Amino acid sequence: MHPAYSVIFFTTASGAGYGLLALLGVLTPFGLLPPGAWFALTALALALALITGGLLSSTLHLTHPERAWRAVSQWRSSWLSREGVLALATYVPAGLFGLAVLLEAPGGLVAALGVTGALLALATVHATSMIYASLRAVRQWNSRWVPPVYLVLALMTGALLLAALQGLWGGGWRGLGGVATALAAAGWLVKAAYWRAIDAQAPRHGVGSATGLDRLGPVHLLEKPHTEENFLMRELGYQVARAHAAKLRRIAHAALFALPLLLSLAGLALPALAVLAVPSAAVGVLVERWLFFAEARHTAMLYYGAAA
Helix, strand or coil, rough: CCHHHHHHHHHHHHHHHHHHHHHHHHHHHHHHCCCHHHHHHHHHHHHHHHHHHHHHHHHHCCHHHHHHHHHHCCCCCCCHHHHHHHHHHHHHHHHHHHHHCCCCCHHHHHHHHHHHHHHHHHHHHHHHHHHHHHHCCCCCCCCCCCCHHHHHHHHHHHHHHHHHHHHHHCCCCCCHHHHHHHHHHHHHHHHHHHHHHHHCCEEEEEHHHCCCHHHHCCCHHHHHHHHCHHHHHHCCCCCCHHHHHHHHHHHHHHHHHHHHHHHHHHHHHHHHHHHHHHHHHHHHHHHHHHHHHCCCHHHHHHCCCCCE
């Protein structure tokens, strides 16, 4: 699949924003973050900026961005619509949470709004993952590992951002670095399991089963249906060399998981070091998400002569 940069930015930036929002909503009521309202409000502003920036960038992938609002009308059958509805709904408890923190509202109200925002944030990330996981035509996406990958990477990048803010701010629960470390390790395990799963899985279709002609015998393409590249071939027929993909996977292993994990561990002793994990993870998650699209193979390409 052609890696659209607007969608890559959306899934990574908004994912980190939703992860940050979820952790903020859960940890703030327990007093585990630096004291005072301004830390929570700063973290909330960063989370909403990432979420909003990502959502706006996703509309650039549309032919008619001005019609993006219509996507939410099909929520009964479309994961894309459900994602849109959940994304919009998340702003309500998130905004009220910020107001409650600013006005020093009772702890029970802050906790209720924080947890509600956290649940909606994670539900939005899950809906985003299901847009891809529900597509049977793309074997690498139609996997039980895709939702866990999206969820754990959102929480991991959000935790790295929160730990970095705490390192710059000072104070608060020292165990936050341990949470970031644990999520980095969990993300590494889940993503490695995803890569192993798609590498080991046999192709589901060849040109014979895709056309339904395999019952007649071996099927071969006599002539390509187009003399030049068309829209489907550009969007669904992107090819990345195996050696190139392997190199990018190593970069993702190092930048997204190994370095942030080590820096988060070091941040337990010196919290300011947690800041360095953020640029490394940012590079790594962009590489990981680019590969998520580039390594995917759409069954439709069998009609254009692609190998199984």
